[in-house]
Amino acid sequence: MLSVNGLSKTFGGFTAVNRISFELAEGEILGLIGPNGSGKSTTFNLIAGALAPSEGSIRFLGREVAGTHASKVAHLGIARTYQIPRPFRKLSLMENVALAAYYGQAERPTRERAWAQAKEALALVNLPSEESARVDGLGAAGLKKLELARALATQPKLLLADESLGGLDESEMNQAADMLAMIRDKRGVTIIWVEHIMGVLMRVVDRCVVLDHGEVIAEGKPESVAHDPKVVEVYLGTDADEVQRAVAGRAA
Amino acid sequence: MKSSLAPFIALAVLALVPLMGIGNYPLHLLIMVLLWGYVYTSWSIMGRLGMVSFGHGAFLGIGAYVVVMGWNSYGLSPWFGVPIALALTAIVAFLIGYPCFRYKIVGHYFALVTLALSEVTRLIIVALRDQTGGSLGATPKTALAETSWSLGALQFSNKIVWFYVILVFWLLGLWVWKKVDESMGRLALEAISQEEDASASIGINVTRLKLGVTMISALMTCIGGALYAQYQLYVNPETVSGIGISLQMVFGVIAGGMYVRLGPTVGAAFTLLLAEGLRLGFGNKYHALDSTVYGLMLVLFIIYMPKGILGAAMEAMGKRSAPQPKPYSR
Numbered sequence: 333m334l335s336v337n338g339l340s341k342t343f344g345g346f347t348a349v350n351r352i353s354f355e356l357a358e359g360e361i362l363g364l365i366g367p368n369g370s371g372k373s374t375t376f377n378l379i380a381g382a383l384a385p386s387e388g389s390i391r392f393l394g395r396e397v398a399g400t401h402a403s404k405v406a407h408l409g410i411a412r413t414y415q416i417p418r419p420f421r422k423l424s425l426m427e428n429v430a431l432a433a434y435y436g437q438a439e440r441p442t443r444e445r446a447w448a449q450a451k452e453a454l455a456l457v458n459l460p461s462e463e464s465a466r467v468d469g470l471g472a473a474g475l476k477k478l479e480l481a482r483a484l485a486t487q488p489k490l491l492l493a494d495e496s497l498g499g500l501d502e503s504e505m506n507q508a509a510d511m512l513a514m515i516r517d518k519r520g521v522t523i524i525w526v527e528h529i530m531g532v533l534m535r536v537v538d539r540c541v542v543l544d545h546g547e548v549i550a551e552g553k554p555e556s557v558a559h560d561p562k563v564v565e566v567y568l569g570t571d572a573d574e575v576q577r578a579v580a581g582r583a584a
Numbered sequence: 585m586k587s588s589l590a591p592f593i594a595l596a597v598l599a600l601v602p603l604m605g606i607g608n609y610p611l612h613l614l615i616m617v618l619l620w621g622y623v624y625t626s627w628s629i630m631g632r633l634g635m636v637s638f639g640h641g642a643f644l645g646i647g648a649y650v651v652v653m654g655w656n657s658y659g660l661s662p663w664f665g666v667p668i669a670l671a672l673t674a675i676v677a678f679l680i681g682y683p684c685f686r687y688k689i690v691g692h693y694f695a696l697v698t699l700a701l702s703e704v705t706r707l708i709i710v711a712l713r714d715q716t717g718g719s720l721g722a723t724p725k726t727a728l729a730e731t732s733w734s735l736g737a738l739q740f741s742n743k744i745v746w747f748y749v750i751l752v753f754w755l756l757g758l759w760v761w762k763k764v765d766e767s768m769g770r771l772a773l774e775a776i777s778q779e780e781d782a783s784a785s786i787g788i789n790v791t792r793l794k795l796g797v798t799m800i801s802a803l804m805t806c807i808g809g810a811l812y813a814q815y816q817l818y819v820n821p822e823t824v825s826g827i828g829i830s831l832q833m834v835f836g837v838i839a840g841g842m843y844v845r846l847g848p849t850v851g852a853a854f855t856l857l858l859a860e861g862l863r864l865g866f867g868n869k870y871h872a873l874d875s876t877v878y879g880l881m882l883v884l885f886i887i888y889m890p891k892g893i894l895g896a897a898m899e900a901m902g903k904r905s906a907p908q909p910k911p912y913s914r
Contacts, residue, residue: 406787436787
């Protein structure tokens, strides 16, 4: 479905992403992991059209999308969330999501349809859809959900979920993970999930790509990646043990 | 119901006022309130959606001067002059807007770019003094030597005619405001003004939407300039272009309230009364006194009454009666 080939991005003399390549099959949940500053978010921005790559290609459903403008990428069926939520604070939750439904699809729906789709997206992430529900009332977990609802309302084929789950407690993290799995299962949306805490992600992803210093250092099933010496080295002293436990728990 | 009929009754009363034999001066003031109300409304159409322009003096100036120069130099009727002015305004608005919106020049930087635009327009008018009359201004050649009105030259000696012409444009301005207000584009532009990148990520074509609303606002302002020139039969670079008038527009709108439909018109009445009051009170002794007072009051309004006179008044009334949150209707 998505095929990234030799993708690079340099900012001045700094190489944020260095010739990375990976493939994504339809219906997959791919975990894109790596420590802070490893190039995950840049990769995301490149795919979503927020940044133009310095080099390389991104093919989505057989079509070159590298360098395509963000709003166009959305119309092609790629939606994204932001690591730090970026809600439209002065609009209601409903308006936030309805805008995405109205403008985010290749064929513009009627307003009635956009509102119906927004309602559905809000329901999917368990947020209220009354006009009176405001962004101000939401906590960290609620804002993450709003990001998801807004992305889903564009009726994407591919969801780029920048879910750094920092700021959430453990049960909220698990809920977020389950929600992504549910979105894939119910809506048939293919997902790339960016995360730097590996444990929670390992429970639901089908496959992982591990980045470090802008390069792919490992790729494969969660259990093999978690025991890969290079990955363990990158995460050493952080949560390698925990990750291996999580993967073991998933098999059991 | 009472509330749905009230605007029409008010409008009918307003339309009858000139026929009640009020003097020339009050009628002139009323016309000026409607004319500037129309111009301020035009400004607000983009201003309230996060694009604060100090460049509308340029569009006003183009509207006024192109029409007057076309008539004086080439005998071109305003009926042809206005379309030319509109075309020129569209070109200028595009040349200034497109790069700004494409490269995300927003907020203060956008204000600065547009500020330069209105000043450049004023300087061009002054520099072309052989054609424009420079800083002394210009008077359209009169077509009223033997008659009291000329439709071809768009000159009418009777103020009552002007009152109705300008009333129509003012109503049109309010109608455009309503249409923009009810459109999805308004909601999208509000979203853009809060989170531009996130707006693009959900498929909103930021550049196109911003450019669209800028065009509407600029073209309406250009017509305002032409109306001003034809009504006053005198144009001056200071009164239709440059920083002064651009600042006055922003001040008027903020004073009146830019988030309510009649706010800009209330602002126009307020600025006009203020200017007339200062003129009558102090004469022309203190040059630029009005600009100084505008600047000072602008600061005070932004701090103490950010919603403007009408916005604050409506809020106060809303608190007394039942609070009615206005949901976005489809």
